[in-house]
Each structure stands twice: as C-alpha cells, then as structure tokens.
Amino acid sequence: MLNTRNRRYLFAYLMMAPGLLLMAIFTFYPIIYGLPLTFTNYSVIGETKWIGLANFKRAFSDPDFLLALKNSILYIIVVPVIQILSICMAILVNNNLKGVRFFRVSYFVPVVTSMVAAAIAWKWMFEQKGIINFILESAGITNGNIAWLANPDTALYAVMFVTVWKGLGYYMMIYLAGLQSIPSELQEAAKIDGANRAQVIRHVTIPLLQPFVLLCSLLSVMSAIRVFDEVYIMTGGGPAHASMVTGVYTYVKAFQDFDFGYAAAIGLIVSLIVMLFSIILFKYGKKGGLNYYG
C-alpha cells in the first residue's frame, strides 16, 4: 500500500504526464534535435551528411537570405508607428462619451479576424485600379496608378502598412488598460495647477504609460522580425524578393525546396536575433520596468 505522501506524489505525476509527454515530443525534442539539424544537409533527396558550419557560411553569402534579413530588420520601423498610433487611439477612446464602447470594439475587429481574410481584403485594395489609388488620387496625393504590391519600391511598405493596421487594436487595448490604471488624482492635480489638456497628456499621461510602451514595443519588435502571414499571402516575398522576409524565406527553403538543414540553420539565426530582444525584455522587466510606480 502507498502511504498518503506517496499517493499524492503519484497523483501529481499522473496529472502532469500527458502534458509532459506532449511537451517532450513537440517542445523539448525539436529544440534538441533542431540544433544538430542545422549542421547537416538534410533534405528529401540524397544522403544526410554532417557538414559542419557550411549552412551558416552559405547563409551569410546567400544574397537572398541577406536581403530577407535586411528586410526583417527594416520591418522594425512598424514598431514606433504602431505605438504612436495605438496610444493616440487609446487616449481617444479613454473618455466617457456615449457610444465609446462601440468604437473600442470596432477597433478590435481587425485583431480577431484572420490575417488571411485581412490580407486578401488589402491585396484587393492595393490593386492598380484599386480603392487605395482612387482615394490617394482624389486627395491629390499621388497621380494614382501605383501597383503597390507589384512594385519593388513599394511592396514591402504596403505589407508593413497592413501589419500596422492589424496590430493597432491589440496595442490600443493594452494602452487603454494602462490609462485606466493611472490614478485620476494625478491628472486632476495637474489640471488644478493650470495645465491644459495637451500638457496633461504630455507631462503626466505619457510618462506614466512608459512601462507599457516598453512592453508593447518589445512584443511588436519580436513579431515584426517573425512576420509571415501577411507577406506570404500578399506578395509571397516578391516582386523579385523585394519584400522577402526571413520567415517566408525559411518557409520556402523548408517546404518548397525541402532543404531542411539549411532552412533550420537560417531559422536558428533568426531565433537568436529574436532571443537577443527577449533578453532585453526580461532585463528591463526585472529592473522594475513593468512596475509603473517604481
């Protein structure tokens, strides 16, 4: 017979067993097996051989990969744009006007819908005879006729625009929660001291939002480097690799060229870059960056 203590141990282990088994297969094993894979030429054809650092050497002399890496880093410019716009939106809907809840909910709709649906809609709007060109032409900004997604100069930026649009609602909600957690006395006090609305926002609200800005920026930096869906659906990385990013390039190498070893190696390079940013996040998080009265 098991005693009470051992019975409790057994109960604990039994409960964790299914989850641990699944994690062993799909989380721990891929991390352990993924690393050696990067040193092989594993693919569907030919014999698998250990090739040392050849995949990494190849990556850093592969102009397509370097361009994708450059684009992925360039993609980070969506981060400040998202932060500024979503903070503005949060301030805008942080009021007690009638119907403000409706607006909050409608800003969140792009977040919940699939990127496939969103990207299809935007792809159609970016057509040469599409609605974007019509609006810009009517407003006198361009003379129309830009094939946004087919033009190497604009494709990447058009896709970035969609990323910004899709993410705004998400970050707005976090900032809204942040705004609502700021004690209203601080803003009242500033008003009594004679500050106007803009001054309160500039000198009281924004500084108190700073920890949220840090958190949101790093979350969006990580997803910017990992961007996949919108690029894959709207341009597939084209035209002529102009909008190629590392996520799509890894996918192409793995599942179109079946060049698994090489794809794993470039995946690892990108993961290490993302990890660098996570370390920064954790470091700032520990420093009290997330404790907004500290």
Place this chain on the structure above:
Amino acid sequence: MVNRVAGAAVLYTLMILTALFCLGPFLWLLSTSLKVNANIYQFPPQFIPWPITFKNFIDVFNIMPLWTNIWNTVLMTAMGVGLNLLTCTIMAYPLARFRFPGRNLIFYAIISTMILPNGAGMIVHFLIIQKMGLYNTLLGIVLPSAVTVFNVFLLRQAFITIPQEMEDAARIDGASEFRIFWNIMVPMIRPAIATIVIFDFMAFWNSFIWPIVVLDDPNKYPLTAALQYLQGELSYNFPYIAAGTVISVIPIIIVFLLLQKQFINGMVGAVKG
C-alpha cells in the same frame, strides 16, 4: 457649454474616422461581394453596391466545399481548444499546489522553453508528424500545439492565488484529490480558463500555414487555408474570393461580439499578468 459640444464633435469625428480605417477593408470586401460583375472593376469604384446580388455567395458555395471547410475549422478548433484545456489544466494544478520531488526542475524546464531559440520548430514538427503517421490528418494539425507553455503558466498563476483554507477544509471533509481538483479548484479559476479558451479559439480558428503544411488534401482544409487556395485557383474572379472571405470572417466576428468583454479582459490580463 459651446466648448464642450465642440470638443465632443471633434472626438466623435476622430472616432468615426478611426472606425472607418479599422473596419473599412471588411466593409469594402462586403460591398464587393454584393456587386454584379459589371460593377466590380469599375473605376472610380462604386462604394455602395447597386444593384445588390447574392449570386457570388451562392456560386462560391458551389465552386468550393465551403461547408466542409467550415466543418473542418470547427472540428480543428474544438479539438485544439479542448485538448489545451484538458492537458494544460491538469498539468498546471500540481505545479501550483503540490510539493513533490522534481517540481522546480520541471517548472523551470517548461518556462525556459519560452526563451530558448527553436529555429527549426516547424520543420521538426513536420518530420515528427510524418513519422507518427499523422500527415494529412486533423490530429497532426492540433497535436503540436495541444500543450502551450503560456497556458500552463497562466493557469498555474491562477491556481496559486486560491487560498489554502479552501483546500484544507475540503481535505478535512474527506474529499479525494480528484474531487478537490475538479469540484473546488477548477471552478475557482474560471476567468483564467475563459482567457485561454478565447486565446486558443482565436489561434486555432485563424491558423493558416501549419494546416497547409500538414494537409495534402484540400478537402480537409480549414477556412483560412481554403481561402488562400481559392485565391491561387481563382485569381481572376475576385467577387468569389470576396464572398468566401466574408463568409470566413462572419463566425469569428459573431463569437467576438458575444464574448467581447471577456475577449478584451483576457487579452489585457494576459499581457499584464
């Protein structure tokens, strides 16, 4: 007084413009899907469709197996959410409330995977799924994300906050370990459970590239993958693509509108927690 009215007018204008920006693409898609063929490629574009036709919706049901795709999506999502709920809850509970040898080791091993790089993730998953004979199956789509570290972490935090007295009282009354877990603990962490259901629902419903990798047969595709496939097949016929896309976003928008409060609380709570 005049000042306040003017202020409100400015705020409403800005809020409406932002709403148009956020919802515009979907409204434009809806408008396109209701147009007769002659008006679709018209320039300048016709904003409000006239005459209105539902032909595109009927046709798209005939050219693609939409009901099958919807059913596949429902199955995939139900299975994914159900498995996550089950495995993550029973895994988080002992980690939160029990002392047993190896607890900290297991916990840190789990947490550290959130930071460790896994560049070959999808590739290794694909190789495993193939070896397990799950290629081209629903289980193959769902299994790799049936346990999520994030969920385990979130649920563990929720279990930790339950006061010890609850557990002690039940133990004195002679409740079994399983009864304590199921009848006392699980009902107390309902908000955390709601959060992960919503998160996973959204993730599985909208998942797109992994189903394409695992599935060989387009008849098994969920909605998102089927739309991408349709786009490739029918790039010349946008009204059908628009109608298909509108159909695909309706369910998730309905679910969102019904649960919007929990959605938003869950989103914010998870990021702050």
